[in-house]
Amino acid sequence: MPDDFISDIQDQDIESRRKAEALVIDVDGFEGPLDLLLTLSRSQKVDLRKVSILELAEQYLVFVEEAKRLRIELAADYLVMAAWLAFLKSRLLLPPDPTDEGPSGEELAAHLAFQLERLEAMRGAAARLMARDQLGRDFFARGQTEVMTRKRTVRYTSTLLDLMQAYAQTKTRDDFEPLSLKRGAIYTMEQALERMKGLIGHAMEWGDLEQYLPEAWRLDPKKRRSATASTFAAALELVKEGKLEIRQSDVFAPIELRKRKST
């Protein structure tokens, strides 16, 4: 008896695990979060118009949790949808806040229901379209071209696609070289190292890393970011070489540098 009981539990366990995994592994088979929601909504076995969005949000969040637990990596848009559904859920559950502007939870839920219904409708339409009789499969065009006279005119068949591709190619030629121009916003570590080597000779006192950034790189956020990273890397390099000391008093506090006192 106990044996049976244990094996029973194991069976159940395996089965439920398989179920969960099957759902999650299938994530590759879904065409995005809306598609997944549509699939989940079918489990409610009601007309799409009557689907409970709250329940659906719940199911989706469980799904995402389960995927996390199994360490399945979900694409970003699945997580974005999860965040949105969590938000929607809270709106649907909490009493409406009169000071809150924007659409109500019901409005948002109604739109989601509309999106699901529309996606399903387009799926159906696509299937009906493909089920139609098709040229070259079910009905046919004239199989023979007529050659009756020898008069020839040349007709050029270049399409808009050809035209666009041609243009794209001429533009791509321009685009290729400028890739190096884009490096304009990148301050290399070599540059930083060069600059630091010239400056550290005078750094007798602790000084903020920021002041080592070149003038021109301090204002533009992108440039500043690149220069900060390179200067920091260069500083580490110099510390390794024994030429510099580095310290930071606290997390996110300024990083400070000074010349290493010769021993």
Add this chain to the structure above:
Amino acid sequence: MEDEKLESLFEAPPMAEQERMIEAVLFASADPLSTAEIESRMPHGSDVAEAMVYVRKRYQGRGIELVKVGDGWAFRTANDLGFLMQKEQVEYRKLSRAAIETLAIIAYHQPATRAEIEEIRGVSVSRGTIDMLMELGWVKIGRRRMTPGRPVTFIVTQGFLDHFGLETSRDLPGVKELRESGLLDNRPAPAVFGDDDLGEGDQDDMFS
């Protein structure tokens, strides 16, 4: 006076003769020809539109039928006889689900922008999907939408209608019901603060 003379010189052939001519012209072309194209080949004074009615009637229920495709006309074998033409069948590359859905969305919602297609499918349109539909000759670029950014729109082609045996895109299966139930409306999402931004952090924003 001059005109009258010219007129009589180029008197239109009798209707029966016009029918024969239309048969011949359409028969020689594998692609649909527009009424204007047919007219340009017919003798001066022909009434293509009228002759077409007779020709169409003549071929009704035959093995070859006259079908209307967009603003063009073509002879096609009758749909119920496809089984005889196994040798002529063309192998079409099997379309992906994404491609089929994208095609359907363009057909039912046209003109449709890329953003609208993505909104409906809830997933981004992969590179090459629209490209492929254009290469198949089923989708082409329509007018730009007069909204900010003036996005390009996509519409289906006569080749699409021809391939699926549709006279116009109003004959798409179920299009009337879909329209009536509001499922073809372009209903924008209710705007929630920051809702749109959730996914798309722009690089430039990140750094400022």
Add this chain to the structure above:
Amino acid sequence: MEDEKLESLFEAPPMAEQERMIEAVLFASADPLSTAEIESRMPHGSDVAEAMVYVRKRYQGRGIELVKVGDGWAFRTANDLGFLMQKEQVEYRKLSRAAIETLAIIAYHQPATRAEIEEIRGVSVSRGTIDMLMELGWVKIGRRRMTPGRPVTFIVTQGFLDHFGLETSRDLPGVKELRESGLLDNRPAPAVFGDDDLGEGDQDDMFS
């Protein structure tokens, strides 16, 4: 008993139906078909020889006629209507790369001078290329540019818009949209571009 049942299961279609089938088969076939070949495609028990007599009679005097070609049968347009088919004799060709690029640049940058086209393409534009585009009726001369030398500019025509299925030249998708639709993928390595262009001469490249 068994045999009789089988027989009735595969009963030959009525003669009128056989006629329809023959019409469709001959219409769709790329080559003339012999009686035996037609028979092999038809349902069991069909009498092709007899049906053919009816089909032939039906099309007598029409714009399309059933004719014997060698030992096969084929539909042909009636001999007396050959004059309608002259326009059918069209040779289809793609534009050369030099021509399509030049055309694309004019379309995207119009009005464009020859010097501007050359600047964008990075190679000189032969006289013949622009002449050909003008002959095709896709490009015409615009206003002169009010700069030293008052160079001629080129613009695209209504004929161009018609051919490429555009409402206006503003409907051309931008570079960003081209990239999004994947049209900038599959691009050859830059080195290949360079080499290619160096070799491209004047006139000759038009039809390459």
